[in-house]
Every structure is written in structure tokens, then in C-alpha cells.
Amino acid sequence: MQDFTPLSGAIGGALIGLAAALLLALNGRIAGISGIVGGLLSPRTGDVLWRVLFVAGLVLGALLVRLCTGAPLAAPVELSTLTLVLGGVLVGFGTRLGSGCTSGHGICGLARLSPRSAVAVPVFMASAMLTVFLLRHVPGAGQ
Amino acid sequence: MNFASLAVGLVFGLGLAISGMLNPAKVLGFLDIAGAWDPTLAVVMAAGLGVNAIAYRLTMRRATPVLAAAFQVPARRDIDARLLLGSALFGVGWGLAGICPGPALASLGTGAWEGGGAFEPRILVFVAAMLGGMGLFALFEKSGSAARR
Known part of the structure; x- marks a missing residue:
């Protein structure tokens, strides 16, 4: 429990919730990152720029915190290239097939009491926890 | 509308960075319920969900x-097979790397500079693979709708 950071977690989480609320109130869109990015891969006229700018804002926001604090926000990525590639492909394909990720189903769908999100969130949480359990606690499973 | 989406994306990125969720180690620490469990992700989710549920x-x-x-x-x-299978596959990828789509993209503003200021290109590998997975889905959708026609 030594790594538990509830205060910064609550402040950061509230800002994420505020962003999701603002995107709906202003633009009428759901702040699901996989949906916003996925829409760029099957682009429709007039539906591209807001997505690109949202992602640009996402990168800028993180960069701003990095510049203000001066401290790295993450330990150097120690994952193997195979893990990064396999993980990335599964995250990309899975979130599109399942119509959402942590933000779209988690922050937005659950807030709307969507029955699809109420199923999706426990499924991806359980699947991720099982994956970590196998990799970290079952000898030989990670090979 | 477009300027608003830039500003809103910025607030989302600030939130992700402040919350600690750009650090895969913290995400994996939450997912590792049998290890030294770090409940931070649950706090982030509860705060975000609380604010958004009221605002909604x-x-x-x-x-x-x-x-x-x-x-x-x-x-x-409706709950269909795609929702279940897609969410399960996403979970496996999330558990492997500790990175989901928002943090993957936001980390382009930070992760690339980790490791003592040296350029750390490995987050690019994840983002490229993720976009590849999404592209694969777009192709799969296209061929599926072509087959139904």
C-alpha cells in the first residue's frame, strides 16, 4: 500500500470527469478515447478536426504537467518489445470491438448507467487482473 | 467546437498526468490484487465517475x-458477443502493458522524455501497435459489411 496516492488520484480523476462532462455539454460527444481515435481511422467529412484537436490537447495537457513538475511521470518503460506490441494490438482491437475503453465505458458509460458499460467494465477489469495474476504469480505462465 | 475540444482534451491530459495513471507501474499495481495492491486507480475512477455522473x-x-x-x-x-469478446481482449492487452488508450496518447507528451531526459521511443511502439489494432478492426468491419451486402 506504500504507493497509494489518493489525493493526486482524486484531483486527477475529478479533472478527467470534468473533461468528459465538458465534451458532452459543449460538443455533445462522449469522451471515449478509443472511440475518438478509432473514428480517425474511418474518417467522415467534418468529423475529423475535433478528434485531432482533442488528442493534441491530451498530449499538451500531459506535457504541461511534465514541464511544471519537472519530474518524470512514469518509470522508464521496462516492458519487452513483444509485450508492447502484443499489448498495443489487443488494446486497439479489443476497445474497438467492445465499443469502448476505460474512459468511454468507465468514466462516461457508467455515469450514464449504460447497461453495456456495466457489463464491459467488470469484464475488462477481470480480464486484466487475471492477466497480471498469471504473469506475476504463476511460475512459468509468463514465458 | 473545435477549439473547445482542444481545451477539453487538455483538461483530460492534465487529469491523467496528475492522477498518476500515465505510470504503467501504478496501473499494474492496481490490477495486481494478489500483490502489493495500489488502489489509486479506483480513486481516480470514482472521482471521475462522480463528477461526470452529476454533470451528465x-x-x-x-x-x-x-x-x-x-x-x-x-x-x-444490448449485450452482444462483440462487447464481451472485445472487452476481454482489451483487458488482456491492458494487463500485459498497464497502458490503455488515453494514457498511451497522453504519454506522447511525457513518456517520450522519461529515463533521465533521454528520448524514450518505446511508448511509440505501443501507440503504433494500438493504432494497428484499431486499423485491423476497421478492416474487419469493412470486410464484414462487404460480405453482408
Whole structure:
């Protein structure tokens, strides 16, 4: 429990919730990152720029915190290239097939009491926890 | 509308960075319930969900969004195989790397500079693979709708 950071977690989480609320109130869109990015891969006229700018804002926001604090926000990525590639492909394909990720189903769908999100969130949480359990606690499973 | 989405994306990125969720080690620490469990992700989710759930109810009293013609909110309520399989596959990828789509993209503003200021290109590998996975889905969708025609 030594790594538990509830205060910064609550402040950061509230800002994420505020962003999701603002995107709906202003633009009428759901702040699901996989949906916003996925829409760029099957682009429709007039539906591209807001997505690109949202992602640009996402990168800028993180960069701003990095510049203000001066401290790295993450330990150097120690994952193997195979893990990064396999993980990335599964995250990309899975979130599109399942119509959402942590933000779209988690922050937005659950807030709307969507029955699809109420199923999706426990499924991806359980699947991720099982994956970590196998990799970290079952000898030989990670090979 | 477009400027608003830049500003909103920025707030989302600030939130992700402040919350600690750009650090895969913290995400994996939450997912590792049998290890030294780090509940931070649950706090982030609860705070985000709480703020958004209240705001959603207030926003939906309006007939239209402030800057657009109509709300584009998913209307589907059915639980299908795609939802289950997709979520399960996403979970496996998330558990492998500790990175989901928002943090993957936001980390382009930070992760690339980790490791003592040296350029750390490995987050690019994840983002490229993720976009590849999404592209694969777009192709799969296209061929599926072509087959149905």
C-alpha cells in the first residue's frame, strides 16, 4: 500500500470527469478515447478536426504537467518489445470491438448507467487482473 | 467546437498526468490484487465517475449541446458477443502493458522524455501497435459489411 496516492488520484480523476462532462455539454460527444481515435481511422467529412484537436490537447495537457513538475511521470518503460506490441494490438482491437475503453465505458458509460458499460467494465477489469495474476504469480505462465 | 475540444482534451491530459495513471507501474499495481495492491486507480475512477455522473444529469436537461446541433450519445442497450469478446481482449492487452488508450496518447507528451531526459521511443511502439489494432478492426468491419451486402 506504500504507493497509494489518493489525493493526486482524486484531483486527477475529478479533472478527467470534468473533461468528459465538458465534451458532452459543449460538443455533445462522449469522451471515449478509443472511440475518438478509432473514428480517425474511418474518417467522415467534418468529423475529423475535433478528434485531432482533442488528442493534441491530451498530449499538451500531459506535457504541461511534465514541464511544471519537472519530474518524470512514469518509470522508464521496462516492458519487452513483444509485450508492447502484443499489448498495443489487443488494446486497439479489443476497445474497438467492445465499443469502448476505460474512459468511454468507465468514466462516461457508467455515469450514464449504460447497461453495456456495466457489463464491459467488470469484464475488462477481470480480464486484466487475471492477466497480471498469471504473469506475476504463476511460475512459468509468463514465458 | 473545435477549439473547445482542444481545451477539453487538455483538461483530460492534465487529469491523467496528475492522477498518476500515465505510470504503467501504478496501473499494474492496481490490477495486481494478489500483490502489493495500489488502489489509486479506483480513486481516480470514482472521482471521475462522480463528477461526470452529476454533470451528465444537469447537461441532459438541455435540448442541445452548447456548441453542436445534437447530443451523440450511444443508444444501444444490448449485450452482444462483440462487447464481451472485445472487452476481454482489451483487458488482456491492458494487463500485459498497464497502458490503455488515453494514457498511451497522453504519454506522447511525457513518456517520450522519461529515463533521465533521454528520448524514450518505446511508448511509440505501443501507440503504433494500438493504432494497428484499431486499423485491423476497421478492416474487419469493412470486410464484414462487404460480405453482408
